[in-house]
Amino acid sequence: MIDLTKKRTIYNIATELNLAPGTISKVLNQNGNVSDQTRARVMNYIKEVGYVPASSARMLKSKRTYTVGIVFTEESDVGLEHSFFSSILQHFKTFVEKQGYELSFIVKKLGQHELSYYEWCRNKRVDGVYIVVGNYNDQGLYELINSDIPCVSTDMIVPGLHTVVSDNDQGIKITLDFIKEHLKKEKIAFISGPVQSKAFHERLIAFKREMERLELPCEDTQIAFAESFGFTSGYNAVSDLMKQMHEKPEVIVVSSDDIALGVLKGLRDLDLRVPEDVQVIGFDNIAFAKHFTPSLTTVAQDRKMLGEMAAKILIKLMDGTEEHISEITKLPVELIIRDSTKVNR
Amino acid sequence: MIDLTKKRTIYNIATELNLAPGTISKVLNQNGNVSDQTRARVMNYIKEVGYVPASSARMLKSKRTYTVGIVFTEESDVGLEHSFFSSILQHFKTFVEKQGYELSFIVKKLGQHELSYYEWCRNKRVDGVYIVVGNYNDQGLYELINSDIPCVSTDMIVPGLHTVVSDNDQGIKITLDFIKEHLKKEKIAFISGPVQSKAFHERLIAFKREMERLELPCEDTQIAFAESFGFTSGYNAVSDLMKQMHEKPEVIVVSSDDIALGVLKGLRDLDLRVPEDVQVIGFDNIAFAKHFTPSLTTVAQDRKMLGEMAAKILIKLMDGTEEHISEITKLPVELIIRDSTKVNR
């Protein structure tokens, strides 16, 4: 009878099978020369006793950890609760796991010590890093980005960092084209999120540029800023907007759905009907956008593609294949038309 | 000048400092006897060259990994996008990280091989496991739960598994008391989520029992089932409910907010006003509940407490202190009154 509680190593498995440790290792790694017979014998035995190789030993020896470090900066206490980024991370996770990689959140404190991102990564010997949400003011991030550890991001744009982002310019362009061609409106306002975020900044710039291209008036009073990322800041921003504009806008373009849903609610409380009195277009296509009343017309980002593309790029980087990968990958976006807008025919 | 690119080990640090490797180790682990002078010298040097100990070697030697494995079963493709559980996980994460633990998602495939949960955990030498979302049909989970690895859960109730859950019975009880005392209604319907989920099952049973206690009529036609966990299933369920009931209900109790928001929308499309024609009470208090129109009266679960309590229990289990910890920890819930109900005075 075999003792199943005993702790196994390739060493004692070897003696129990009258083989050498090296041979066990070879069958485990399906390389080297082993006769079919012994291979089968070892495999069976391993399965029977439930042996699992110690990854720490393996890591120590082989240098590869098959682990991806995750930077998910917890802005204003949201973290994983932020559905947009959680969703991207989810797709990233699913993809890399298929390739046998594992995720590990980067934490600043390890055991007793406070570590920088880079130190943590060295320590953990992660093969690469995915920056899901980062903060431009976080100096530690630059140390990491400029290190020899492969990094990819879906949020930050920094020289030397591979990033995959949605095409914000295109998103704003198709929105404004749609407004002009199908909604046939010209009095357009814009509610921006905080411009420290690169994405919000890009969308704001694009808005101004495209308004000019379409020869539409674009004064400062048409633009309001949400002070944060959420529902409430949108609710407040639309009230600011209405106060500062001389004439009510016909369409409000909002630079994120989270904010846009707050705008919708704010509008209702201002006794303005959507889309009859004013129309609203968001950005992101978060899950709730289609459930709200009225459902929100919005620019959809392809979250699955964002996550998977980030995964693909990072894996290439980690594999160190020489092929050149362009630093910024822009993904197309798509306008989803719902009830917060009304086509004018 | 010091070469910063060189790979450091306690070994070469030792020679560079004319010390023995063991000494370096001692200052790293702040134990053993080292003179203040050498300690300072080593510390400075380490900081200067940016040395970080290799955790794989450390793990290999010392057996503790300070890693918690996470089971987050991705039911119907939601995974991290499910805000309720993401939120609990977030709080758990914050708490254990403060204690120096790290999270690692359990993945079935590692390198080439397909692994069971238990094999994975042995392999990774995790110190404990947190089952955030599990599936009762997943046999591999039982192998894990019955193993020697400390486990805690906030979802499943299984003999031998430590679980922290909200007090579902109390939640339903306070809802019904509130309806009877303050809403002064007696025609009450219930929309349940899929009862494979323990939580939904408990809430359904509690509903039937409490209705009986309050001597209110409770026939099968008053109860409808959502076929899934989301908005759409709630939308459909309320339409089923209305069809099957002879008389319209005055209040609908729904066993989760995700479903309840769908119910709210369904009601609107059936031209029923909330709360004038029918009132609605949910369960969970998800972030969106307060933003919806009308905002949703609901039983709030304390997600922060759920996550932190799970963390505390798991840490105790991992530390192996002898003290007895009761298997099930029930956390109190609270009724949050909003606009989907109307107090009758």
Added chain:
DNA sequence: TTGTAAGCGTTATCAT
């Protein structure tokens, strides 16, 4: 107080 050396469980390179 500091140095020495034996593991920890693998992988990989040689011999056999």
Added chain:
DNA sequence: ATGATAACGCTTACAA
């Protein structure tokens, strides 16, 4: 095809 053996980078007795 298999066996012996030297790393990998650390911890920890124990010796100096």
